[in-house]
Amino acid sequence: MTPMIDMTFQLIAFFMVLINFSEVEQDQRITLPASQLAKPPDVAYEEPLTVQITKEETVLFASDEWEIDALSTPLMREAQIIKAYGDKSLKDVTVIIRADASVKTGKVQKVIQLCQEAEFETFALRGKQSDEDTLILQ
């Protein structure tokens, strides 16, 4: 029995070391486009705001699913909330766009435009890391 208990303790130690409590907004439905240069940022963003675009061209924002045309309302609401807090302005907010690889570019640009109308200024496009050369099309 002793070896089994040893192995079990090993497994527990493994999972305890790997435990990740951060609530990263990453919906599994979205397959990001790959890039060999995609590296997690060295400095965490001051005010990150994640906007996700699924391949059905719906937007996942604020724990809800929206059509792209209906996105203005929640964006304005979020902008007002951030402004109301006082110490952070909309200039400090980085909008992180996590769009599926098969989404039309025009839709992504529309989302960016709606964010700009809500007075967000800084944008970051997110891709997943890749070890192989992503400049060569497969």
Place this chain on the structure above:
Amino acid sequence: MKIRNAQEREKIELNMTSMIDIVFQLLIFFIMTFKIVLPEGDFNIRMPLASEQTSAEPSETPTLRLRIRAGDNGLLAGVTLGERSFGNGADAFQQLHLHIRGLVDDEGGPGTASEQEVEIDADYDLRYDYIMRAITALSGYLENGQRHQLIEKIRFAKPREE
């Protein structure tokens, strides 16, 4: 304490079952809450507001225009930087990258990299995947684990009609 004789030693039995049960409970907890988070990276883009386009920006280096055309189903039809075309083959972005490297890397003279701005003008239907590849081709390269930065200022042109 009285020193006992060697033969009179009692055997103390310890029942391990309870501990094993709790250990398994802990193990199941950690397995259930284990989340595989893949690392993701960001590319920052500049998006000037529409009002800023009317003001003249005297920059020394002219903005390069990257035109990416889409074919059926948003697949790549052509990549063109300014006047130069890179086709739509499997290595179109690789060629674009090498061209940019020649323009902007250390050989281009100091300071050109931070000045150069590229505007991406893509068809509406183009798959977003190609945009990411274009940005990868423009932004830099990895050599021996070191990342070298090429273009720093990337922005999108106005969206084209559907």
